[in-house]
Amino acid sequence: MAKYGNNARAIERLVRDAEVHRDVYVDQEIFELEMEHLFPNSWIYVGHASQLSKPGDFITANIGRQPVMASRHTDGSIHVFYNRCPHKGVKIASEPCGNTGKFFRCPYHAWSFKTDGSLLAIPLKKGYEGTGFTDTQANEGLSKVKNVVIYRDFIFARLSDSGVSFEDYFGESLSTIDNMVDRSPEGKLAIEAAPIRYMHTCNWKMLVENQTDTCHPMVAHESSAGTAVKVWKREQGDSTETPMAVQLYGPFMSPYEFYEQSGIRIWPNGHGHTGVANSIHSNYSDIDGYLGQMVAAYGEKRAHEILGEVRHNTVYFPNIMVKGAVQIVRNFIPIAVDKTLVESWVYRLVGAPDKLYERALMYNRFINAPTSIVGHDDLEMYERAQEGLKSNGNQWVNLRRLYESNEEQDVTAVINGTSERQMRNQFHAWAKFMTMDMDKHVEAAE
């Protein structure tokens, strides 16, 4: 049945200039190939250094289907390795995070490893003398992920030995992470709590696409954000101050013109963001004392520059979205072709007033929680798409909005905010990283 396996041309044919074939969302084999090629060839977010504040601290994650873990070593360095004992393959750590003390110990046979992954001890060591054990991969300890870059405390890893360097992969897109970090008067972010987790019965790419889809909020979210605005208008009475909650919901109902004008910026390799000129985060009330702190830390001009950058959603291809202005990162973790775990993390701006953290937490539960009415609107659409794409009536998904026939790939550009170009940008990158390590000479086998 293999239709796409190691057949780069067949995969490339799923992505046209302004259309994609439904198999990218619903085909089981394509999903397996994403796990095997797309995720290992890309730079994937593993976690944040603030989750590893002390030696022995560790976190676990998956890159595609591969279980990995990151730990803080006694010398302060951070290491990423495969979460698998080199003996019989048992997962070393089963919790999302924790502290292992001075070493990791496999629960099955007590092989132990230093916090940099190297082999510390095996019980009954004598039994390995003269067996050639020292020449095996197991003797090296936990297998390391070699390509790891920690950028301003964000830990990224690439599993594949070859591929695009971190700098070339992200390039200027890192400016969104810069802006989020710079929003702390101390230039530092911290994760202090577990993420909100939300299971989606749909393909992971539907979520990623939706981050730069500005033509759906006023339609799909009329039921949630629209109702919030309506109820507030009716109930506000003499109140002159709009509650934080209504400030967060309200802008979702902005008209098309608002999104058109606020713009989208695209970058090479599938990254891009909404909210260039302004965004739905532009008009929140000031938080007492915060601007003063920022001016003291950065000077008048720089402080205003940092706070004036209110990007809406930045997609870091393939599967995270960073929302600098409210300090949220959403990680879209593929579980199956029609199942995606969404983890939404709130970062605290170290040194900033509590009120900013309160607002970020509120935004996260209003928009990103399984109990979020805005989330209900979105998930309903993804589930309907996952079902609807089974239809044979039309096998192509249309991404032609504001398409121009001479559209260049892998460039930086600022465009109309209602364009679907960032989605086209993502699918160009999708085909590129899917087929990067495949033999391009094999012809389609149909």
Place this chain on the structure above:
Amino acid sequence: MINEKTIADFIYREAELLDTMQWQAWLDLFHPEGRYWMPLEWQQQDPVLQPSLMYEDLLLLKVRVERLAGERTFSQKPKSRCHHLLQAPQIVACDAAGGVFKARTSYIYTETRGDLLERYSGWASHDLVQVGDSLKIKLKRVDLVNFDAPFGNIQLFM
């Protein structure tokens, strides 16, 4: 006069209003300053500076209720229904003189929509106050046993 039975009856009545989708009557059970809280941490103390699944005042609860009936509320086509199976409430405080009434109720909650059925287990903690002759909800706290699990949509009220 509020006594232990009045408190228990109030909690059964609240569940009945939810199960029969009498949303407005349910909202009327809340004190104007009332809150509905679903923590995201074990024995969580702070609803504001720790993450929660829900922490809503009456305005936000009204938004939810109004949304359920909205013409363009696509996630309610078809509509959800729910069922509460409550254990006898454990009365934590019944101090009529001090005006403090608290109860903790263990429950199994079922929410269903279309062909799907999801089941949740937890404890509801009620902080009630007396207004006139009746009780009002100051805080309803809902602690799920698996608060940290990745759920699908939870659209109604536990």
